[in-house]
Amino acid sequence: MNAVGLNAFLPTPVTDDGALLHSHLETMVDRVVGPDIQSISVLGSIGIAPYLSRRQRREVVETAVAAAGSTPVVAGIGALRTDDACRLAEDAARGGASMLLLTPVSYLPLASGEVYAHFKAVARVTDLPICIYSNPATTGFTFGLPLLAQLADLPTVRAAKLPLPTDTSIADELATLRGSTDLVVGYSGDWGCAEALLQGADCWHSVAAGLFPRVAGALTAAARAGNRQEAERLNNILAPLWSLFRKHGSIRVIYAAAALLGQYDAHPPLPLRRLDRVYWPELFSAIAPLS
Amino acid sequence: MNAVGLNAFLPTPVTDDGALLHSHLETMVDRVVGPDIQSISVLGSIGIAPYLSRRQRREVVETAVAAAGSTPVVAGIGALRTDDACRLAEDAARGGASMLLLTPVSYLPLASGEVYAHFKAVARVTDLPICIYSNPATTGFTFGLPLLAQLADLPTVRAAKLPLPTDTSIADELATLRGSTDLVVGYSGDWGCAEALLQGADCWHSVAAGLFPRVAGALTAAARAGNRQEAERLNNILAPLWSLFRKHGSIRVIYAAAALLGQYDAHPPLPLRRLDRVYWPELFSAIAPLS
Numbered sequence: 325m326n327a328v329g330l331n332a333f334l335p336t337p338v339t340d341d342g343a344l345l346h347s348h349l350e351t352m353v354d355r356v357v358g359p360d361i362q363s364i365s366v367l368g369s370i371g372i373a374p375y376l377s378r379r380q381r382r383e384v385v386e387t388a389v390a391a392a393g394s395t396p397v398v399a400g401i402g403a404l405r406t407d408d409a410c411r412l413a414e415d416a417a418r419g420g421a422s423m424l425l426l427t428p429v430s431y432l433p434l435a436s437g438e439v440y441a442h443f444k445a446v447a448r449v450t451d452l453p454i455c456i457y458s459n460p461a462t463t464g465f466t467f468g469l470p471l472l473a474q475l476a477d478l479p480t481v482r483a484a485k486l487p488l489p490t491d492t493s494i495a496d497e498l499a500t501l502r503g504s505t506d507l508v509v510g511y512s513g514d515w516g517c518a519e520a521l522l523q524g525a526d527c528w529h530s531v532a533a534g535l536f537p538r539v540a541g542a543l544t545a546a547a548r549a550g551n552r553q554e555a556e557r558l559n560n561i562l563a564p565l566w567s568l569f570r571k572h573g574s575i576r577v578i579y580a581a582a583a584l585l586g587q588y589d590a591h592p593p594l595p596l597r598r599l600d601r602v603y604w605p606e607l608f609s610a611i612a613p614l615s
Numbered sequence: 616m617n618a619v620g621l622n623a624f625l626p627t628p629v630t631d632d633g634a635l636l637h638s639h640l641e642t643m644v645d646r647v648v649g650p651d652i653q654s655i656s657v658l659g660s661i662g663i664a665p666y667l668s669r670r671q672r673r674e675v676v677e678t679a680v681a682a683a684g685s686t687p688v689v690a691g692i693g694a695l696r697t698d699d700a701c702r703l704a705e706d707a708a709r710g711g712a713s714m715l716l717l718t719p720v721s722y723l724p725l726a727s728g729e730v731y732a733h734f735k736a737v738a739r740v741t742d743l744p745i746c747i748y749s750n751p752a753t754t755g756f757t758f759g760l761p762l763l764a765q766l767a768d769l770p771t772v773r774a775a776k777l778p779l780p781t782d783t784s785i786a787d788e789l790a791t792l793r794g795s796t797d798l799v800v801g802y803s804g805d806w807g808c809a810e811a812l813l814q815g816a817d818c819w820h821s822v823a824a825g826l827f828p829r830v831a832g833a834l835t836a837a838a839r840a841g842n843r844q845e846a847e848r849l850n851n852i853l854a855p856l857w858s859l860f861r862k863h864g865s866i867r868v869i870y871a872a873a874a875l876l877g878q879y880d881a882h883p884p885l886p887l888r889r890l891d892r893v894y895w896p897e898l899f900s901a902i903a904p905l906s
Binding site: 342369372374375404405406407428429431432433434435437438439441442445461462464573575593594595596597 | 633660663666695696697698719720721722723724725726728729730732733736753755864866884885887
């Protein structure tokens with residue numbers, strides 16, 4: 325597989341004491357698979373991967389793969405330590421993942437050479453394609469173009485999931501990347517992804533699609549067909565949700581939305597908190613038109 | 616205890632496959648305890664705490680406490696999850712630590728209310744005094760004054776370990792903090808700590824003191840006595856080491872320095888790397904006058 329089209333990120337349903345809710349995860353996967361999306365991702369940031377144990381992460385992959393049928397499952401394998409990331413890659417491969425999503429989780433800030441060696445070590449573990457996951461807001465690490473080009477030369481590194489650029493346009497960033505790598509390039513940051521697709525991005529790595537695949541799928545199809553008017557119309561319907569994501573962090577919003585939708589009534593692991601109930605009426609209004 | 620004077624941070628000697636080198640840790644503690652320092656800290660950032668297992672962290676505390684004799688041991692208990700941080704606090708208390716050093720380790724960025732609840736939950740676990748550990752470079756979280764004041768009202772929160780300020784002077788920051796909290800205030804960022812002490816900081820949380828307690832102790836004594844000339848003379852002797860810390864990150868430098876000093880020849884956990892050997896002659900020159 326490669327990361328093209330709409331990649332729907334799923335939150336991980338766990339109880340407060342950390343037990344994985346298999347049946348809830350199955351239901352979430354069931355609801356999201358279909359013609360609207362091209363892949364699902366588990367154990368991304370919204371999937372609270374760094375807060376889970378190795379065993380829990382293995383179970384998430386296995387359960388999601390079993391429930392997803394022919395839809396490819398991308399598995400997040402980010403870890404602070406290279407040896408742990410390698411083990412998570414093995415687990416994900418054994419569990420039936422179709423692609424690995426690798427972010428350089430950091431505590432002490434990493435140097436580019438360290439990140440390169442980390443990816444190279446993980447890439448040696450399996451034949452699965454790897455998507456580079458750049459998320460400076462969570463890792464503190466910013467991928468420069470030289471490093472992306474170096475990583476793209478590793479045979480199984482195929483794609484990149486990038487944050488919305490702040491110092492250039494998406495079109496310019498895509499042109500630069502395509503001039504020096506053969507990476508399939510997608511974006512996260514749901515509020516800017518309609519524009520990213522309209523400017524030619526290959527993939528929308530979407531948090532919203534995990535709960536609202538229909539509208540996210542329609543937006544993706546319109547934008548990839550170059551229908552700006554329809555893409556912007558759908559994006560406007562999603563705008564109140566984007567506003568909540570940006571104000572409170574999508575992790576807090578998505579847990580509250582899953583509860584409001586009756587999908588599962590849980591909290592992210594403390595110290596993270598679900599959106600305060602005072603904002604639930606606003607959230608309800610934001611998601612009512614989306615289901 | 617409280618964090619006053621010179622607090623020496625120790626790296627954690629582990630093998631590449633993660634085994635704790637107890638005898639090396641004992642030797643490091645033996646070498647550092649004495650009249651130059653007022654406390655030692657294990658499992659801070661330089662102690663690679665987030666890269667270690669709970670069992671390893673418990674062993675580090677127990678070994679350090681046994682070796683430190685009457686010198687108080689501060690134990691880092693930072694963890695992504697509140698439940699994990701609480702368990703680490705219990706372990707540290709049982710292991711004989713005299714103070715807890717708590718940093719809000721983050722992956723998904725935390726809100727102030729979440730950090731407050733995290734500290735409050737951990738403070739409920741033991742009666743040990745807590746030092747707030749602010750390190751935006753590793754956690755992505757910046758403590759505002761209102762949060763520090765709120766935390767200072769928790770009965771066991773006694774001290775703060777702050778990064779060197781970038782938007783104000785240390786004297787102004789100290790005046791502000793002392794106007795609204797009763798926290799004992801220390802600084803990390805070795806290259807700026809002579810000045811911090813001269814401006815009235817209570818404590819130097821020092822990486823260098825873990826390997827070079829004599830010179831760091833002499834600097835601390837001079838600065839706390841208001842002897843600017845002597846403090847600056849000693850700080851100038853340390854300046855080449857500060858330059859390496861700032862250029863390469865102290866974690867990489869300290870592992871190489873420990874090897875050069877014959878203390879232990881190990882690497883930090885990958886993807887972190889020890890200082891490249893090409894810089895070892897420069898490091899050798901920097902540390903030769905310090906032992």
